Amino acid sequence: MRFVSTNKNSSPVGFLDAMKRGLAPDGGLYMPENVPVLDQGFWQSLHRFDFPDIAFQMAHPYLADELSDDAIQTLVNDAFDFPLSLKSLTDGHHILELFHGPTLAFKDFGARFMARLFSESTEKSQAEVTILVATSGDTGSAVARGFYKVPGVRVCLLYPKGKVSPLQEKQMATLGENITALEVDGVFDDCQRLVKEAFTDEELNQALQLSSANSINIARLLPQSFYYAFALSELQKKGISDVIFSVPSGNFGNLTGGLLAKKMGLPVKKFIAATNVNDVVPQFLKGSGFLPKPSVQTVSNAMDVGNPSNFARMLHLYGGSEEAVRNDLAGYSYSDSQTIETIRAVYESEEYLLCPHTAIGYRAASEFKNSKLSSSSEIVTLATAHPVKFRDVIEKEIDIELEIPNTLKKDLERKKTSIPMGSSYGEFRSFLFEF
Numbered sequence: 413m414r415f416v417s418t419n420k421n422s423s424p425v426g427f428l429d430a431m432k433r434g435l436a437p438d439g440g441l442y443m444p445e446n447v448p449v450l451d452q453g454f455w456q457s458l459h460r461f462d463f464p465d466i467a468f469q470m471a472h473p474y475l476a477d478e479l480s481d482d483a484i485q486t487l488v489n490d491a492f493d494f495p496l497s498l499k500s501l502t503d504g505h506h507i508l509e510l511f512h513g514p515t516l517a518f519k520d521f522g523a524r525f526m527a528r529l530f531s532e533s534t535e536k537s538q539a540e541v542t543i544l545v546a547t548s549g550d551t552g553s554a555v556a557r558g559f560y561k562v563p564g565v566r567v568c569l570l571y572p573k574g575k576v577s578p579l580q581e582k583q584m585a586t587l588g589e590n591i592t593a594l595e596v597d598g599v600f601d602d603c604q605r606l607v608k609e610a611f612t613d614e615e616l617n618q619a620l621q622l623s624s625a626n627s628i629n630i631a632r633l634l635p636q637s638f639y640y641a642f643a644l645s646e647l648q649k650k651g652i653s654d655v656i657f658s659v660p661s662g663n664f665g666n667l668t669g670g671l672l673a674k675k676m677g678l679p680v681k682k683f684i685a686a687t688n689v690n691d692v693v694p695q696f697l698k699g700s701g702f703l704p705k706p707s708v709q710t711v712s713n714a715m716d717v718g719n720p721s722n723f724a725r726m727l728h729l730y731g732g733s734e735e736a737v738r739n740d741l742a743g744y745s746y747s748d749s750q751t752i753e754t755i756r757a758v759y760e761s762e763e764y765l766l767c768p769h770t771a772i773g774y775r776a777a778s779e780f781k782n783s784k785l786s787s788s789s790e791i792v793t794l795a796t797a798h799p800v801k802f803r804d805v806i807e808k809e810i811d812i813e814l815e816i817p818n819t820l821k822k823d824l825e826r827k828k829t830s831i832p833m834g835s836s837y838g839e840f841r842s843f844l845f846e847f
């Protein structure tokens with residue numbers, strides 16, 4: 413299986429190369445040259461498989477040229493060794509809980525899958541790889557955890573000082589071993605600029621084998637298609653055969669994973685793109701062009717993206733047809749006060765607590781149900797993070813006290829070990845040469 417660039421100006425490469433490069437040389441994102449379609453029998457009998465088996469079947473066509481079946485099986489077993497579940501609420505509403513991994517957000521799926529693939533491929537080449545990641549929070553914690561103690565890989569995370577939550581900081585800046593966190597005296601954009609400069613610094617690239625683990629990496633996208641099939645497998649056990657998905661979105665990697673699953677044959681009637689006020693995609697779906705704008709800060713901060721990179725992939729999957737994208741998707745966007753109102757209402761009526769991101773997905777699902785577009789299909793909202801991760805926001809607005817899970821308590825007890833770093837490239841560069 414070969415992977416091509418969405419900009420169509422780079423030569424096709426295999427999966428592992430596409431992963432190591434991150435971005436294609438022409439600046440585009442990697443996508444499979446042809447999306448493999450799995451047979452009807454598989455999609456109709458999902459209920460007979462558990463999650464690692466579904467993941468194996470869906471990963472196999474992409475990886476089989478480069479890894480043995482045993483290696484793929486071990487990969488999915490190790491990467492997905494935590495539970496996921498589908499909770500059914502009233503009115504045909506279901507919540508796909510993707511937040512039971514080590515950092516309590518869905519990004520664990522992509523980060524753990526990618527980390528294990530990296531260790532496979534570095535074992536073969538024996539060269540040590542240095543992964544640079546700029547993060548505003550959730551990505552850093554998932555990547556740090558995913559790559560912790562993975563042989564042959566060192567991770568250097570850059571995060572903006574004082575601009576990540578205390579919990580996020582504990583999750584990424586306390587691990588040690590092969591994970592180094594740099595606390596940059598600046599904002600997220602400074603972190604991103606430092607990483608970009610490092611990638612274009614030829615002398616540095618000769619000294620170190622650099623790679624990136626940001627969310628546009630194909631190895632993080634692929635596993636985000638697997639759990640859509642898991643949701644349907646659970647619904648099939650109740651006699652339901654097709655479904656609508658509502659996806660709380662920022663950079664649109666998660667939703668693109670769903671579109672990929674559909675292209676592979678998963679029967680999905682529609683996808684709902686749910687955003688906060690950073691509503692570039694819902695606006696596009698209403699008929700405007702794709703018009704990126706500066707991002708606005710909200711309570712669902714992991715979705716504060718003004719120029720979603722994965723839009724290029726969405727278009728690519730539909731052969732460049734904007735109309736075809738509009739046919740498969742409905743878009744909704746909500747303000748912070750609507751987000752909080754939804755958390756409160758669902759907690760009161762269903763005794764179920766949503767994180768601010770998931771609340772936006774849930775509200776979009778409800779609005780879609782009440783619209784004239786609606787059909788009798790069941791709707792699954794992807795729950796992207798555990799509510800406790802946003803306990804400051806939730807406890808301030810709603811009269812409850814959230815219990816902190818044991819894994820988080822341990823995170824909170826650990827000591828920060830990050831290294832202070834200025835925002836000039838010179839300082840970062842010297843650090844990397846000594847690293």
Ligand SMILES: *Cc1c(COP(=O)(O)O)cnc(C)c1O
Pocket residue numbers: 517518519550627660661662663664665666667714715769796797
């Ligand atoms: C990253 C993230 C999102 C947005 O996912 P995209 O793939 O960027 O659209 C939503 N919710 C949470 C909790 C996240 O961490």
